[in-house]
Amino acid sequence: MEDVQDAEDLPRIEPSTHVLLHDLGVRRDGDEWIVGRMSTRTFVAMPAAGARAVELLGEGLSVARTERTLRAETGEEFDITDFIRDLAALGFVARIGDRPVPDVEPPRASLPWLRPQQVRFALSPVLPLLVGVLLSAAVAVLVRRPDLLPGYRDLLWSPHGSLVLLSGAAAGWALLFAHELAHLVTARAVGVPGRMRLGTRLQFLVMQTDISGIELAPRRHRLTAYLAGIALNLSVASALVIGLAVTDTGTTAHRLLAAALLLALMPLPFQLMVFTRTDLYFVLQDLTRCRNLYGDGLAYARYVFRRAVRLPRPGGTADADDPSTRLPPHERRAVRLYSVVLVAGTVACLAFMAAVTLPADITLLVRAARGLGPDHGVARNTDSAAVLVTLGGVNVLWLVTRWRDRRSRRSGG
Structure with a gap:
């Protein structure tokens, strides 16, 4: 077209x-x-x-x-x-x-064979109740058995680092796909096509689901679609807690369940980082009745920065109008508050990356590269290769995804 x-x-x-x-x-x-x-x-x-x-x-x-x-x-x-x-x-x-009038090419949908009538159950009011019952059962188990609470050591379920890395990566990506699939299924039940793809949020490589069109749905359906991924993670984690309670401590099955439980819970704190447009960001945007909380918050933060340092706006002056004044009062207040969270959170994330994540990744990659060669045993070579493939692959994928997104924005795609 x-x-x-x-x-x-x-x-x-x-x-x-x-x-x-x-x-x-x-x-x-x-x-x-x-x-x-x-x-x-x-x-x-x-x-x-x-x-x-x-x-x-x-x-x-x-x-x-x-x-x-x-x-x-x-x-x-x-x-x-x-x-x-x-x-x-x-x-x-x-x-x-x-x-x-010549038309535009519609975006491709993920899993186009999936029909709204096939997934209508995702909008049933019974489903949140079932999630609540499962979560309550898991909390009750943890109250009786606090020793089942996971710790970082549970990720190290095997003495072989390569097995830990590869199994963790496989389980993590499977959970990530299931999380996004929950968004897609719920949106499709409303009649929204939806599309899953890789994306970046600051230094994070993420899978994201575009459910544009959910804006036309009733609020309950919109919030259900936004929260479906979190509900999926909590449901999986709750089922794993119950599984831990019925397996013997110290067995391989118990160790694997504990590791999977931690992997299911790890993405949830990330959802609180609303400055990276997480699932909770869209809930916040909907509840505050803002059209573009992130875009307007970023524009206001730039305005405040330019005004503070008296930098001229491209093609304008340092005294350019406050962009938030064009918004309705309720949006203006929300945007100005969000801009503080946006700036503080972004600075903290980038600082953490520079001080912790990047040095740690470089150190692990250097050690892995040095661990390859005929002078090292099979186990050392296998572990080093696993680190290079897993950690190096994620970083390369982040760079490729970032480059693709920037090129798409420049071309208007």
């Missing part, structure tokens, strides 16, 4: 022109309306008059009649011609008059 045409390339729009819109979803959100096209995952917030104009155009009213209707209902004048051009730029218009 072709890209959407620029406004000047669109067919001429006359007062008598009728337009055909693509299938659009609409949901009221406070004083605004969310309007979007699920197939292209493009969504915008509009005032009530804009949503009403979309409704009238969708009913087949001409430009002139739409303007007259809106004027009669609101007492205000509206330029529907420009409005149609804006809709076309978003890919919402299929035809203007008798001429089709």
Whole structure:
């Protein structure tokens, strides 16, 4: 398919022109309306008059009649011609008059064979209750058996470092895939296509699921989709606790279950790092009714920094307007508070990487490289190769993913 045409390339729009819109979803959100096209995952917030104009155009009213209707209902004048051009730029218009508008290529969905009706159970109100029961049972077991609480030593279930690394990597990636699959399944149950892919958050390599379109769903379904991954991790961890309680301490099965339990719990503290747009970030954004908490928070932080050091804005001055003043009061307060968390958390993460993570990775990689060769035994060579493949592979994958994302942003993809 072709890209959407620029406004000047669109067919001429006359007062008598009728337009055909693509299938659009609409949901009221406070004083605004969310309007979007699920197939292209493009969504915008509009005032009530804009949503009403979309409704009238969708009913087949001409430009002139739409303007007259809106004027009669609101007492205000509206330029529907420009409005149609804006809709076309978003890919919402299929035809203007008798001429089709070139469409955009819709993003590919992960697991396209998975149908909403097949996963409707993910939206059942019974499911959170089952998760709660399982979690309560695990907490009760830990209260009676506090010795089952995992520690870092549980990861070292084998004396062979290569087995620990490879099994840990396999289990970790399997849990990560299951976490993202939970998001995808819940969103698909709502009718959102969803797409899983690798991404980066500061120094972290992550798997992420784009569930754009969930904005049109009711709040309960939105929050369910955002929290599905955390619920999956807690459910797995709870089942593992119960498994530990029924296996004999010291057995291989017990050690493996303890290691798996720690791997299931380890991603949960990361979710509190809302400055990296984790699952809890989207919950926070939804509850504060912000459109783009991260983007607006970053813009405000940059404004404050430039003002503090009196740096000129690119193409502007150091006294550029505060970007948060354009937001509604409730969003403005949330964005300004979030910007503090964003800056403090980012600085802390990067400082930790520079002081701890990076030196540790370099040390491990250097030791592994020195451990290879005919002068070392089979066990030492195997362990060194495992470290290089596992740790080195993750770092290379981070670099490749980061480069891909930056190139995609520069190309507008």
